[in-house]
Amino acid sequence: MGAAERAAKESDEWSGVTPDAARRLVSAAVQAFAERGYHATTTRDIAGRAGMSPAALYIHYKTKEELLYRISGTGHEEALRIMGAAAEAQGSATDRLRDAVRTFARWHAEHHTTARVIQYELQALGAEHYAEIAGLRRRTDRLLRQIIEDGAASGEFRVDDVPGTTLAVLSLCVDVARWFSADGARTPDEVGALYADLVLRMVGAS
Amino acid sequence: MGAAERAAKESDEWSGVTPDAARRLVSAAVQAFAERGYHATTTRDIAGRAGMSPAALYIHYKTKEELLYRISGTGHEEALRIMGAAAEAQGSATDRLRDAVRTFARWHAEHHTTARVIQYELQALGAEHYAEIAGLRRRTDRLLRQIIEDGAASGEFRVDDVPGTTLAVLSLCVDVARWFSADGARTPDEVGALYADLVLRMVGAS
DNA sequence: CGCGCCACTGAGCAAGCGCTTAGGCCCCGA
DNA sequence: TCGGGGCCTAAGCGCTTGCTCAGTGGCGCG
Numbered sequence: 079m080g081a082a083e084r085a086a087k088e089s090d091e092w093s094g095v096t097p098d099a100a101r102r103l104v105s106a107a108v109q110a111f112a113e114r115g116y117h118a119t120t121t122r123d124i125a126g127r128a129g130m131s132p133a134a135l136y137i138h139y140k141t142k143e144e145l146l147y148r149i150s151g152t153g154h155e156e157a158l159r160i161m162g163a164a165a166e167a168q169g170s171a172t173d174r175l176r177d178a179v180r181t182f183a184r185w186h187a188e189h190h191t192t193a194r195v196i197q198y199e200l201q202a203l204g205a206e207h208y209a210e211i212a213g214l215r216r217r218t219d220r221l222l223r224q225i226i227e228d229g230a231a232s233g234e235f236r237v238d239d240v241p242g243t244t245l246a247v248l249s250l251c252v253d254v255a256r257w258f259s260a261d262g263a264r265t266p267d268e269v270g271a272l273y274a275d276l277v278l279r280m281v282g283a284s
Numbered sequence: 285m286g287a288a289e290r291a292a293k294e295s296d297e298w299s300g301v302t303p304d305a306a307r308r309l310v311s312a313a314v315q316a317f318a319e320r321g322y323h324a325t326t327t328r329d330i331a332g333r334a335g336m337s338p339a340a341l342y343i344h345y346k347t348k349e350e351l352l353y354r355i356s357g358t359g360h361e362e363a364l365r366i367m368g369a370a371a372e373a374q375g376s377a378t379d380r381l382r383d384a385v386r387t388f389a390r391w392h393a394e395h396h397t398t399a400r401v402i403q404y405e406l407q408a409l410g411a412e413h414y415a416e417i418a419g420l421r422r423r424t425d426r427l428l429r430q431i432i433e434d435g436a437a438s439g440e441f442r443v444d445d446v447p448g449t450t451l452a453v454l455s456l457c458v459d460v461a462r463w464f465s466a467d468g469a470r471t472p473d474e475v476g477a478l479y480a481d482l483v484l485r486m487v488g489a490s
Numbered sequence: 491c492g493c494g495c496c497a498c499t500g501a502g503c504a505a506g507c508g509c510t511t512a513g514g515c516c517c518c519g520a
Numbered sequence: 521t522c523g524g525g526g527c528c529t530a531a532g533c534g535c536t537t538g539c540t541c542a543g544t545g546g547c548g549c550g
Binding site: 097099130131132133134137138 | 496497498499500501
């Protein structure tokens with residue numbers, strides 16, 4: 079996949095953002111932040127990738143940090159939505175956990191560029207913005223823990239340490255964003271399937 | 285643990301570095317890189333933490349990047365050593381895998397400050413330095429994969445995808461550095477024990 | 491047609507960056 | 521006693537950074 083296609087895919091992901099120039103800017107920022115990290119990315123670089131002068135950035139966003147905040151917010155809301163959909167579905171704890179891990183891990187592979195930014199650049203956010211995002215993450219964590227608790231209570235799972243296992247499962251899925259490469263051997267679907275299988279074993283589901 | 289104690293513990297970790305000023309500088313750099321990230325850390329900040337003027341840094345290290353390179357090199361060599369000790373021990377694949385995961389995860393918890401730097405700031409290294417470190421990581425990966433392959437071959441483990449499972453186990457252990465906090469509920473020993481248990485389940489060891 | 495609006499640019503500012511340089515202190519061997 | 525090298529500082533250089541501002545082109549509306 080070339081740079082142009084990558085940019086196009088990235089742009090689709092942010093189709094809700096208007097006007098067009100603002101969307102091109104978030105999309106460019108996500109790519110730049112993921113490649114070099116927030117602090118190593120310059121506003122000139124972001125504007126350049128979006129095909130504009132550095133000054134144009136400030137018509138759509140107040141600061142560079144606001145860009146990161148918007149990206150983090152949208153990304154974590156999406157992650158929470160995915161986890162919520164699996165958690166609130168009908169079915170056994172085993173079914174719900176399989177679905178949760180499969181979709182959550184797959185999302186982190188498919189959108190690994192965005193995921194890398196929202197999971198590994200959080201520290202660059204301002205204090206209040208960070209606190210807000212931390213709230214979203216806590217809600218995601220609670221949803222997953224509830225599934226595991228349900229399975230433990232019903233006897234479907236054998237887990238000694240529910241919070242610890244929850245943490246490990248979440249950590250496993252999130253870290254997909256760090257190592258996943260679109261050029262690698264695995265597709266996002268395959269990662270989701272593998273991880274769902276591994277996690278069901280971790281909780282002792284038969 | 286206060287800042288002073290943290291600094292003291294950090295300093296012990298680098299006791300092999302001489303002279304004293306050079307050691308204080310690596311130690312200060314590790315703390316600063318872990319807290320803010322490589323690019324957000326200034327040479328003035330590092331020198332300040334080590335109790336010297338900014339110019340003193342350049343007597344002991346040619347550039348700021350050399351500091352990161354030294355930290356990454358030492359850290360990854362230590363990680364490789366730990367994995368090697370477990371891999372080359374006598375005993376069943378189950379015993380070796382348990383030991384490998386326990387010590388590897390525990391190290392990432394105990395030295396989470398250093399580990400965070402060496403695992404999440406790699407992209408800031410220059411190209412040749414990065415390639416050198418990548419070699420160390422590949423050797424660590426191979427050692428772990430060999431244990432899992434041995435267990436699969438002997439029938440101790442049931443694994444469908446050896447490279448995928450290896451990747452997941454390594455990812456799980458490494459990510460400890462991201463979430464572990466010394467003020468948190470878990471000790472490094474507890475993390476090691478929990479993770480060893482979870483991983484043995486992942487590979488289907490009875 | 492002409493007027494106001496607004497996305498956008500070129501030029502540039504103040505601050506902070508990594509790093510250098512000139513010079514001083516102090517210890518050690520002769 | 522004194523010269524020299526190792527370790528350190530104060531000052532600052534050249535550059536880049538995030539961000540600003542006056543001005544411009546073009547589009548919609550009366």
